[in-house]
Every structure is written in structure tokens, then in C-alpha cells.
Amino acid sequence: MSAYKKMLVAIDLTEEAPQVLEKAKIMSEAHGANLVLVHVVEPVGYAYGGDIPMDLTELQEQLGKAAREQLAAYGERLGIDKAHQIVTVGRPESEIHRLVKEQAVDLVVVGSHGRKGFQLLLGSTANGVLHGTECDVLAIRIR
Numbered sequence: 001m002s003a004y005k006k007m008l009v010a011i012d013l014t015e016e017a018p019q020v021l022e023k024a025k026i027m028s029e030a031h032g033a034n035l036v037l038v039h040v041v042e043p044v045g046y047a048y049g050g051d052i053p054m055d056l057t058e059l060q061e062q063l064g065k066a067a068r069e070q071l072a073a074y075g076e077r078l079g080i081d082k083a084h085q086i087v088t089v090g091r092p093e094s095e096i097h098r099l100v101k102e103q104a105v106d107l108v109v110v111g112s113h114g115r116k117g118f119q120l121l122l123g124s125t126a127n128g129v130l131h132g133t134e135c136d137v138l139a140i141r142i143r
Contacts (some may be wrong), residue, residue, distance in 0.1 A: 002031040002033060002136055003017050003031060003065060003106070003109045004028075004105060004106040004136075005031075005032075005033050005034065005106050006033060006034050006036065006105050006106050006107075006122070007024060007027065007031075007033045007034070007035050007036065007102060007105065007106065007107045007108075007109055007141045008036045008038055008041070008099060008100060008105040008108045008109070009021060009024040009030050009035055009036065009037050009108075009109045009110075009116035010038045010039070010092070010096050010109070010110045010125075010129065011037065011038070011039055011040065011074070011100070012039070012111065012125075013039055013067060013071070014099070014141065015063075015071050016142045017074065017111070017112060019079060019111065019142055019143065020109060020111040020140045020142070021074055022112070022122060023034045023140050024109040024140070025078050027079060027107075027138075028043075031049060031105070033107070034084065035078070035080050035084060036084045036085075036086065036099075036103055036105065037071055037072075037075055037078075037079075037084060037085045037086065038086045038087075038088070038095075038096065038099060039067050039071050039087050039088075040087075040088055040089070040090060040092040040095045040096065041060070041063050041067050041087060041088070041089045042084070042089075042090070042091065042092070043058040043060065043089055043090065044059050044060045044063065049063045050054065051135070060089070064089065066086055067087045067130050070084050071086075071087055072085060074083065078097055078139070084101075086099065090093075092128070092129070093123045093125060093128030093129055093132060096108060096110075096129050096133065097129070097132050097133050100133050100134060101134070106125075106135055106136065106137060107135060107136045107138060108129055108133055108136070108137045108138070109138045109143045110126045110137065110138070110139055110140070110141050111126070111138075111139070111141075112126040112128055112140065112141055112142060120129075123142055126139045
């Protein structure tokens, strides 16, 4: 019996994402687990602290569309069904925690730049995911 049946792979869609995806794919095959690809688009208002008095809806929609297209390309390359490709808007840690519960996930896979000390404690999405989820978390070191 496998330790993991469903793995959520949270990626940031940078040029480093394939490193995380490749290792997650190998692990899922070794465990016979299903993969769920996730990208969280942060609300545009967060970036500006709500200080810009303008409607950012169109920009937010464009960011979401671009993220869905890029995630679909990764999903196609890895043979992951569209139903297991999720783009959502919010704070990455909160959205990942929510999806772990909704999707009955056994393992979350995230990329980590291997920062140490305060950088890891204060700025890492991987650290935020680790300290609030109810399942195992695997941080793949980005090289």
C-alpha cells in the first residue's frame, strides 16, 4: 500500500517550475498517486496595498488566463487531466491549505530556494504551507 494517493504540486510558473514538476511526477509514479497541479495568483490589490484608485479587474483576469494557459501546458506535458489543474486567486498558503482539505491531499509538493535563517522564516511560501497544512509537505530544492 502506498503512503500517498493524491499529491498537490504547487508551482509558481517561473522557469524553475519544471524542476519541481519533474520530481513530483517521478514520486507520483513511484507511489501510484494522482497529481493535482496548482498555481495561486495573488490578488493584484495586494501588490499595491490597495493604494491605486482604479479597477484592476481586467488585469487580474489577464493574469488568471495566462496562468491557466501555462499550467495547461505543464499538465499536457505531464499527462495530467484538466480536472486536476487548478488556478485560484488568493494568498498562496491559505489557498493551498484550503485545497488540501477539499481535494483530500496526502502530500503537498512545493519548490524551495533553500534559504536559511530569517529569510526562510519570514519570506517563504513553502514555510507557510508547512506550518498550517494537515498533510505531509515536501520541499524540492530549486537549483
